[in-house]
C-alpha cells in the first residue's frame with residue numbers, strides 16, 4: 001500500500017513539473033523529447049509578419065525556375081514556377097526588423113484564376129524562434145482578399161506543429177508584392193488527461209485510489225537495425 005501511494009505521489013509530481021522551452025538537438029535529443037511528450041503542454045503561438053516577394057530588379061528574391069509550354073499564352077500563366085528566398089519583416093516596410101525568411105516555391109496551378117500552389121518553409125532567425133522552422137503548404141488565390149493556408153509541421157520550438165496561416169495582400173504590382181501573414185500555430189500533439197482508478201486488494205481490505213494522469217496515444221517505434 002505504501003509503495004502504491006508513493007507511485008501516485010510521483011505521478012502527481014511529474015504532472016506538476018513545468019516544461020522548459022529549450023530543445024536539445026540531434027537524434028538523441030529528438031528521441032528524449034518524444035519520450036517526454038506526455039508531460040509537455042501543448043501551446044498556441046500567434047505570429048504576425050510581412051512577406052516580401054520581388055521578381056525583378058536589384059532586390060530580386062524570387063526567380064522563375066520552370067514553366068509549361070502554355071504559360072505564356074494562358075491568362076493565368078499556368079505552370080510558371082518561382083523559387084524564392086523572401087524576407088519576413090515585422091512591418092510592411094522592407095527595412096523594418098527581419099525575423100526570418102520564406103524559402104520555397106510557388107507555381108501557377110489554375111486555368112481559371114491567378115491561383116498558386118505554395119510550398120515553403122518559414123525559417124526564423126530571431127529570439128526564441130531562431131533556428132526553428134514551420135512548413136507551409138496551400139493553395140493561394142492571390143486576388144482574394146483573405147487566403148487561408150496550412151501549417152503542416154515544424155522543427156525546433158515548433159516540433160509537431162499544426163496551424164493555419166491567413167494571407168492578405170498589403171501591396172501588389174507586376175514585379176513585387178508585400179503580403180501580411182497571420183499564423184495560429186499549435187505545437188506538439190494533443191495530450192489527453194485520463195482518469196485512472198487503482199484498486200488494491202490487500203488481504204480482505206480493498207483500497208481504492210484514483211489519479212489523473214496525462215498520457216498520449218503516440219508511441220515511438222524503433223526502426224529495425226539494418227545489418
Ligand SMILES: *[C@@H]1O[C@H](CO)[C@@H](O)[C@H](O)[C@H]1NC(C)=O
Nearest residue numbers: 067068069070071072073074
Ligand atoms: C506542349 O507540349 C506538348 C508535348 O510535350 C505538345 O503535345 C503540345 O502540343 C504543346 N503545346 C503547345 C501549345 O505548344
Ligand SMILES: *[C@@H]1O[C@H](CO)[C@@H](O)[C@H](O)[C@H]1NC(C)=O
Nearest residue numbers: 124125126127128129130131
Ligand atoms: C541565431 O542562431 C545562429 C546560430 O545558432 C546564431 O549564429 C545567430 O547569432 C542567432 N541570431 C540571433 C539574432 O540570435
Ligand SMILES: *[C@@H]1O[C@H](CO)[C@@H](O)[C@H](O)[C@H]1NC(C)=O
Nearest residue numbers: 057171172173174175176177
Ligand atoms: C512595383 O513596386 C516596387 C516597390 O514600390 C517598385 O520598385 C517597382 O518599380 C514597381 N514595379 C512596377 C512594374 O511598377
